[in-house]
Amino acid sequence: MEQVTVLGAGSWGTALAIVLAENGHDTLLWTHRQDQADEINNEHTNKKYLPSTVLPANLRATASLEEATKHGKTIVVAVPTKAIREVCGELSKLLTEPKLFVHVSKGIEPDSLLRISELMKESMKPEQIEEIVVLSGPSHAEEVVLQHPTTVTAASESLAAAEKVQDLFMSQYFRVYTNDDVIGVEIGGALKNVIALAAGITDGLSYGDNAKAALITRGLAEITRLGVKMGGNPFTFAGLTGMGDLIVTCTSVHSRNWRAGNMLGKGLKLNEVLEQMGMVVEGVRTTKAAYQLAQKHDVPMPLTTALYEVLFNDKEPKQAVDELMIRMKKAEIDELR
Numbered sequence: 001m002e003q004v005t006v007l008g009a010g011s012w013g014t015a016l017a018i019v020l021a022e023n024g025h026d027t028l029l030w031t032h033r034q035d036q037a038d039e040i041n042n043e044h045t046n047k048k049y050l051p052s053t054v055l056p057a058n059l060r061a062t063a064s065l066e067e068a069t070k071h072g073k074t075i076v077v078a079v080p081t082k083a084i085r086e087v088c089g090e091l092s093k094l095l096t097e098p099k100l101f102v103h104v105s106k107g108i109e110p111d112s113l114l115r116i117s118e119l120m121k122e123s124m125k126p127e128q129i130e131e132i133v134v135l136s137g138p139s140h141a142e143e144v145v146l147q148h149p150t151t152v153t154a155a156s157e158s159l160a161a162a163e164k165v166q167d168l169f170m171s172q173y174f175r176v177y178t179n180d181d182v183i184g185v186e187i188g189g190a191l192k193n194v195i196a197l198a199a200g201i202t203d204g205l206s207y208g209d210n211a212k213a214a215l216i217t218r219g220l221a222e223i224t225r226l227g228v229k230m231g232g233n234p235f236t237f238a239g240l241t242g243m244g245d246l247i248v249t250c251t252s253v254h255s256r257n258w259r260a261g262n263m264l265g266k267g268l269k270l271n272e273v274l275e276q277m278g279m280v281v282e283g284v285r286t287t288k289a290a291y292q293l294a295q296k297h298d299v300p301m302p303l304t305t306a307l308y309e310v311l312f313n314d315k316e317p318k319q320a321v322d323e324l325m326i327r328m329k330k331a332e333i334d335e336l337r
């Protein structure tokens with residue numbers, strides 16, 4: 001049994017805390033909201049994020065970051081990308097010994113263009129970090145809490161750290177593989193949300209299954225193109241954290257990115273969509289970051305660029321699709337090399 005802290009009591013942090021608590025680990029879930037910590041401790045529910053779930057009795061919550069920091073030998077960071085800097089910065093003021101960090105956030109910071117593990121390293125001191133492991137893959141919280149079979153990947157430059165995280169989380173319904181390709185895993189996890197927004201848009205336009213299959217495969221082509229240029233292993237993009245997560249996010253009604261895209265495709269404006277969602281839609285900020293990365297690395301990313309125009313330059317979704325279809329003729333495979 002290990003002492004583990006999970007930072008962030010949204011749907012994913014809570015679902016992972018349940019997996020850990022059910023595995024017998026002494027798990028403490030941190031939220032920045034006292035009322036939510038009280039609900040988790042007294043009612044054993046987290047209704048805003050997982051309305052039908054009863055939390056295990058051994059799962060405790062706290063609103064004290066100091067208590068949370070002291071508790072875990074392993075600290076799982078499960079806040080949205082935009083909160084990573086702030087939360088890790090606060091953590092850095094409290095850490096007195098090195099910890100094993102696991103992050104599960106799927107994004108890239110616009111402008112700095114840092115991946116999550118890079119952001120974490122920038123926000124804390126090297127001596128405070130034992131190792132960083134990224135846990136990613138096709139895994140909607142709503143299905144994990146139902147104990148439906150789920151497979152993910154733990155990636156780290158340190159195989160020992162990845163295996164430690166594999167052991168912490170692995171259960172009968174939660175299977176964890178290891179990978180040493182942190183870049184590929186982080187890029188795949190972040191960029192699939194961009195394509196999922198686009199898939200939601202084409203569904204909102206009622207364009208059907210051919211369009212969605214095209215988005216998934218051509219989306220993977222452009223994610224791979226960028227990810228390989230940034231140093232990722234091409235095979236990673238065909239795995240759970242690439243193709244696997246792309247499939248689940250582009251096709252599941254649980255996906256907040258797909259749902260947001262669907263509303264955009266039906267004609268709602270971005271601010272109206274985000275107001276209605278009430279949960280993080282990572283793909284919006286990641287579209288900006290991916291657009292900037294494509295320019296920086298001089299990689300053609302037509303789907304990302306089209307989505308950028310829709311989200312930030314008010315292009316009509318139907319016009320964006322029309323323009324994608326009449327682009328210059330291309331070879332399918334040569335473009336990937």
Ligand SMILES: NC(=O)C1=CN([C@@H]2O[C@H](COP(=O)(O)OP(=O)(O)OC[C@H]3O[C@@H](n4cnc5c(N)ncnc54)[C@H](O)[C@@H]3O)[C@@H](O)[C@H]2O)C=CC1
Pocket residue numbers: 008009010011012013031032049078079080081083086087104105106107139140141142278279280282
């Ligand atoms: N929901 C899911 O099924 C999965 C989510 N993820 C990733 O996990 C990350 C977190 O997502 P969710 O839990 O789904 O989001 P969510 O929207 O359900 O919850 C986000 C949580 O973060 C908290 N938060 C926001 N800003 C904060 C701040 N500055 N300080 C402290 N806490 C703050 C919110 O209060 C909320 O509890 C995202 O990067 C997402 O892409 C990854 C895999 C699956």
Ligand SMILES: O=C(CO)COP(=O)(O)O
Pocket residue numbers: 106137138139140193196245248249254255256257258280281282
């Ligand atoms: O990453 C996820 C599933 O693997 C969750 O996707 P959404 O953030 O779109 O809900």
